[in-house]
Amino acid sequence: MSSSTPCSACTWTADRQENCRYNSNVKLFYGVSDRGVWSLGSRYILKERSSQPPNSEVPNLRFLKEHTSIPIPTVVRSWEEDGRAFAIMDRVPGTPLSAIWSTLSEVEKKSIAKQTAEYLGQLRELHSNTMQGLHDQPIYSAFLFPTGYGVPHGPFSSDDELWSEMKQALQGIPEDVCLRLRERMPSAAPYTFTHGDLTFVNIMVDDGRVTGILDWESSGYFPVWWEFTCAGIGLSNEDKEWKNLLHRYMPDHTNAREFWLDFYALSKYPNLNERGMALLKSTTK
Template sequence: MYRSWIPPFLQPDFTWPRPMHSTICEATPELPHIPSKVTRRACGIFHELLYRFSNWYCLWFNIPLDANVIQLPFGLILKWTDRTSMEEAVAMQMARAAGIPVPKVLSCGEHLDADFNRMFSILMTRLPGTALENSSDPLHIEVEEPWLFELKECIISMRKWSSPYARSVCSALGTSLRSSRVPNHIMGPFTNENQLHDYLLSPASEHGFNSTEDYNQALAQATEIREHSYRINFTHGDFKPHNILVGDDGHLSAFLDWESAGWYPEYWEFTTASRFGKDSWWAQVASWIGDGNYKKELACDIALNSLTVDSYIAF
């Protein structure tokens, strides 16, 4: 129980609600202004001071200190990890400009001498809501709360944006992408899908297969993805339940963690969300949002994972 005499805006559960717009913009949002290197460095120094302050703040309120998602008063948090980047900040600002409930980016900090490759930080608002949890339960569309339909509107609207980078697979800035499913968690940019597929298949290994025949069968399944050409869509890239917050009223209150966002082949959002639990409740959510498409692509992705998982699982 927080001290009752402390104003609400100083307490760690204070939030800045960001209701969804009545419609999500289907036109590609403009790229936001990128702060200069001097500004980013100055903000980085300020963010380091906020981190030190958070040590005292968390102790005062008896809440856990998280070095990656740093809690602050005034409804603010500081995200500072080895994956945080300018690309994430830009993707967040694009999504928020379109009307999606995303934290407001207040400043971006650059850290030249940070430990553990924590070179970038983002100061943002804290949004309300409770994160979704996956399960083995069946999905019943007719009894789900409004968040499900609002989330689908966000995803479908983003998929109608037009890439300024032709058929390149890249971040919102046209640079490399961050993904937990590749070595070192970073890849690209790629000028086309074929380059992406070549990269994803490059670490394929027979390790873990009972026979060469099983390996060849998985390889044939994985390479079937090359038989079709796909649209390049704007993609969240880490479409998982813990990144979706729902308010007490059942409405979508936040869509978080845009560090993997960018321009990917159209199936990527749904296969990435489903490949580790294709029968789970969340996989059913992803399939419903994708109108039941991309089943063949999911089979290809599962085969690809069996071929390459050794290359990134230790990172």
């Protein structure tokens, strides 16, 4: 990059920075897709992203502050302008669990998993009459509804409505296979407030204590079994190890997870993996 080319984040050129004694404490430390997270000194962070949904983190955080004692960021201020959503939040103390996982003892890992599950237990008490986001908004999940990211779904008020939406991902699967899979789907009630992305990147830890659970933008009222089920989706070997350990301390919905694993495998038709091919073969005999 030329020394006269402006930085896409701050618009300064290398020449301008070299000729200025100012050393900024405003830093971009995370960016993906159309969003970024800036550190504002040591006390606050600024999140910027598109104002298009899913973008419910601010109302979700305020709701959880009122109804739980889960350690989460405090929203200082939020606003929208020119199609962008901004939120200034308190910085959660600690270090992402992902950064220290390999250095922890088994005892420490179990303690963090147990603490996290105890906080999640507070969500088990938050119910709704429908599967939805807060304030009658739709829910979002590319794993529960594998038809694309950022696609709204619901609200739903019955298992039949939920299955009808899920079934859209099973194009090409014989109807008798779909019927057998539907018979195995556990009841979604009670519709329970769910985080939905418990990767160890989103767990903050300080001196063996869980100090924060982050990233609530796609949270909402999902099937009671969805938190356990999606917590089994590991993004890496270490993340999978973390989630397997977390499972030990969560309400057990193994049957629901096995149902979903079969559903998700079939949703990849015609590019089925071994699980999907075996399932299709066994149910079409």
